[in-house]
Amino acid sequence: MLNKSHFAFLDEGSKKEIRRTILKAVAIPGYQVPFASREMPIARGWGTGGLQITLSLIGKKDVLKVIDQGADESVNAVNIKKLVQLTTGVELTEQTKTATLIQSRHRIPEVPLTDDQILILQVPEPEPLRAYEAKKSVTKLLHSEQEYSGAWLMLFEQIMKYGTISTGADHPVYVNDRYVMAPSPIPRFDNPKMNQSEALILLGAGREKKIYAIPPYTDVASLAFDDYLFRTEDFTDKSCHLCGATGVFLDELIDDHTQQKLFQCNDTSFCMERLNSTQKEEVGSIDA
Template sequence: MNTAYNFAFFDEGSKREIRRATLKAVAVPGYQVPFASREMPIARGWGTGGLQLTLSLVGQEDILKVIDQGSDESVNAVNIKKLIIKTTGIRVTDQTDQATIIQSRHRIPEIPLQEGQILVLQVPLPEPLRAYEPREYETKKLHGEQEYSGAWLMLFEQIMNYGMMSTGADHPVLVHGRYVMAPSPIPRFDNAKLNFSPALILFGAGREKKVYAVPPYTRVVSLAFEDYPFTVESFPDRSCRLCGARGVFFDEILDERTGETSYQCNDTGYCMERMNQPVRRGAAR
């Protein structure tokens, strides 16, 4: 740990303010709580909201995992880990089941989360109604009145135009039967992992200055119509070229020389664990 910084970078007053907003978010699942987003040594839009949540909650005994679109070794993930390690001295891991705090951009790990873990998701746009209502005071009113016809109309228009709901990621969800929420740009494949998750899931949007949460064992349902049910990305009869996994979210790998397409686990930590620990192999939920 670099003693030139306060533990976890922030002063204690800033940590308390962010924690208060986090507690309010946990108390009202899916509700967007404003907070005084701090200046960070990384650019807004590169995970400042998630990073602020992590730095306000981390303790000396925590073990950290950071992933970016499934990768533990992307530029974004590596630099966030460097900052947290430099200002806290805590341990980091690539294994999901060993981590107490997991910060992620655009993915929920394949290995099921456990009680006592905290998943922090980085969020670029927290407002699920922004696509059809640009005014903040109007979206607050719509949430207060539970008026979500615009979100349903947006999905209906997709069906009329494409014959299906075409949200590739960030498909809106209904939390605890009350608030429609943006789940961050996770693929539809990961939406089900939000429902009754045993871990606390926090969402931080630094640029938009919002925090919201899904507490453990909270009902989360993806918006869908009875005659057009919610569907996820499908990889029938596909397996990972490295570890042989099935039933997980894959990246498509195109060989430019042969033109052939192969598939590889998007979650690199999960893939490496399967290769290194064969006795634990098995499809993720």
């Protein structure tokens, strides 16, 4: 049943304030803009920042897709979709191509995004300098002076300890040759998708009360050294055991019966679309 008290749950004043914050974030790529994060009917840390952006931007004609670590059917994704649909009545989809708004936790879809789409990423910790500086006043000063030696030192320590840059996710990026930014806990595999993206990318941290953005066609480079280059997760010679996809982010599984190692597309809707397309081709060839 559609909630008629406020379209998209938030009152109009709240949505206007968040939209103004988004405009400032778009105008200064990678810069963390503070905003008055509202109380939401989900716990902080479960996507309140991304949800507030979605509810502030969504219109009656929008088509929404929500994913959680690549899955459309996870508890987090399903509950967010329910809340948005109950308060807007908008159409939901699992197909990346048909969505106008995509809210995501920990992944960027495998299907390339277009200039008529907006990707909204949920962010637990927006400050890329927090690992070595706890004070917000100091991190703001470091950003203003473009003093990022601490971030480089963290990567150097990884190389000294492990022989390579070992960041698993949330590998910091340089945006527009100005700000070092936390890309949210997406895998390294997804970092290159941010560079020169056709879609607008918005990042929201509800608990930390920050919104930041990567406008379309913005330069985004993952931090790395000249002699220790940035590398994504390596899936060379590996393919999805369901749809046969290669060149995508894969989850490593163990078959319960054979105990053999298997790989499967992390992006579930991408995998299902490939499977459905293959099945249709097989039926068509049989009919012919």
